[in-house]
Amino acid sequence: MALNQPRNEETLDSIFSKALKGRTLFKNHKALQSDFVPDHLPFRTNQLSSIAQVLAPILHSSKPSNLLIYGKTGTGKTAATRHIITKLADTALTNKNTQSKFVYCNARMSGTEYRTLADLATGIGLKIPFTGLAVTEVLSRMQAFMKTNSLKTVFVLDEIDYLVRSSGDDLLYDLTSSSDKISPGFLSLIGISNDLQFKEELGARVQSRLSEEEIVFPPYSAEELRTILNERASLALNPKAYMTAAINLCAALSGSEHGDARRAVDLLRIAGEIAEREGSDQLDERHVRIALQKIDQDRISEALRTLPIHAKIVLLASIHGSSSQKHTAQSSSGCVYEKYCELCEKTGLDALTTRRVSGLLTELDTLGLVTAAVVNYGRYGRTKKITSQVSMEVASKVFQQDEIIRNLIP
Numbered sequence: 001m002a003l004n005q006p007r008n009e010e011t012l013d014s015i016f017s018k019a020l021k022g023r024t025l026f027k028n029h030k031a032l033q034s035d036f037v038p039d040h041l042p043f044r045t046n047q048l049s050s051i052a053q054v055l056a057p058i059l060h061s062s063k064p065s066n067l068l069i070y071g072k073t074g075t076g077k078t079a080a081t082r083h084i085i086t087k088l089a090d091t092a093l094t095n096k097n098t099q100s101k102f103v104y105c106n107a108r109m110s111g112t113e114y115r116t117l118a119d120l121a122t123g124i125g126l127k128i129p130f131t132g133l134a135v136t137e138v139l140s141r142m143q144a145f146m147k148t149n150s151l152k153t154v155f156v157l158d159e160i161d162y163l164v165r166s167s168g169d170d171l172l173y174d175l176t177s178s179s180d181k182i183s184p185g186f187l188s189l190i191g192i193s194n195d196l197q198f199k200e201e202l203g204a205r206v207q208s209r210l211s212e213e214e215i216v217f218p219p220y221s222a223e224e225l226r227t228i229l230n231e232r233a234s235l236a237l238n239p240k241a242y243m244t245a246a247i248n249l250c251a252a253l254s255g256s257e258h259g260d261a262r263r264a265v266d267l268l269r270i271a272g273e274i275a276e277r278e279g280s281d282q283l284d285e286r287h288v289r290i291a292l293q294k295i296d297q298d299r300i301s302e303a304l305r306t307l308p309i310h311a312k313i314v315l316l317a318s319i320h321g322s323s324s325q326k327h328t329a330q331s332s333s334g335c336v337y338e339k340y341c342e343l344c345e346k347t348g349l350d351a352l353t354t355r356r357v358s359g360l361l362t363e364l365d366t367l368g369l370v371t372a373a374v375v376n377y378g379r380y381g382r383t384k385k386i387t388s389q390v391s392m393e394v395a396s397k398v399f400q401q402d403e404i405i406r407n408l409i410p
């Protein structure tokens, strides 16, 4: 132990001195965090003014229409909506309008129907116990509070699809049909979703009430991402701390699937952190490529961690197959099944049927963890060839944390 100490201190010193040196890269780290709302949102002028037009009547005490906001992930829905409600809340306050309330709530973060409603209630100044009341009780307390105080309210429910999937649309029905119970106050609802299909899951009445107005956020082009990212970089990083080529690479890499600004901003932040950790003076393209690898690895680890147990075993069986036949790095689905049964036996679990395992292989394929290709042998028939896209090294790291699977790792 004693022998190790000087070495540890040396390491710490070098980490700290690198950190001190690297600190000059970021001037405002927050500006690259996911919940940061920039003052200026390029390429969203139309959407911002549409939202503002829908909500502006609240400033002269008229009820705004309910609004649904759609668009793929990372298209600026949350940022734009938060930007507008912050501006509206400021304008209302400057005009001494204290009865107008603007509450933002993310249904996924809140988690349950009860918490979602309790978070909305808290946002208008009504205290609700953490648990213990029925949802209907919270609702009627909230309505009574809004009526007594004549509150004119805009509720933003972000990731609204999460609420509907987990608890149905009862709460949305109650919220959109409560005007009698809260008058002279009122309530307008803005729902945000990146799932274009979710509207179909709403009952007809909720669907028509909630989508009185609709606004769609299109994906960004790679060129637009480049402008957005350059603005964010200039807010977050010191002028000489990054190469424009690195920013352009972040934009190009994030624009290749669909124009996702979150992915672009995350990539830039992680690249910056890597450069800082290395003690580099400047963020360059190499840091961006390392950051991309890290993001992809994290995504794979997360996918592996959350697989059901039999899918984990099927994946391990595919990895065994891929590594035992190095020349082809593939294995027939029959071999994978044999290996899978062998592994199940080791764990004491009953093996699933070939059909079920074939279904699991399709799911793993969808997740990008294996590729399954049908190979035709003419009159000798067809077989599915399975290639694992995950190395044993990566799988072992994640599966070590699973008590049952741990024993199957070579």
Ligand SMILES: Nc1ncnc2c1ncn2[C@@H]1O[C@H](COP(=O)(O)OP(=O)(O)OP(=O)(O)O)[C@@H](O)[C@H]1O
Residues within 6 Å of the ligand: 033, 034, 035, 036, 037, 038, 040, 041, 042, 043, 044, 071, 072, 073, 074, 075, 076, 077, 078, 079, 080, 193, 194, 228, 232, 261, 262, 265
């Ligand atoms: N036009 C823009 N200008 C600057 N930054 C932007 C712009 N659009 C999005 N961003 C940034 O990109 C990130 C993702 O945006 P946002 O969270 O608003 O996406 P979203 O559409 O709500 O995605 P999701 O559906 O996944 O919730 C945020 O960091 C946001 O600040």
Ligand SMILES: [Mg+2]
Residues within 6 Å of the ligand: 077, 078, 079, 158
């Ligand atoms: Mg969002």
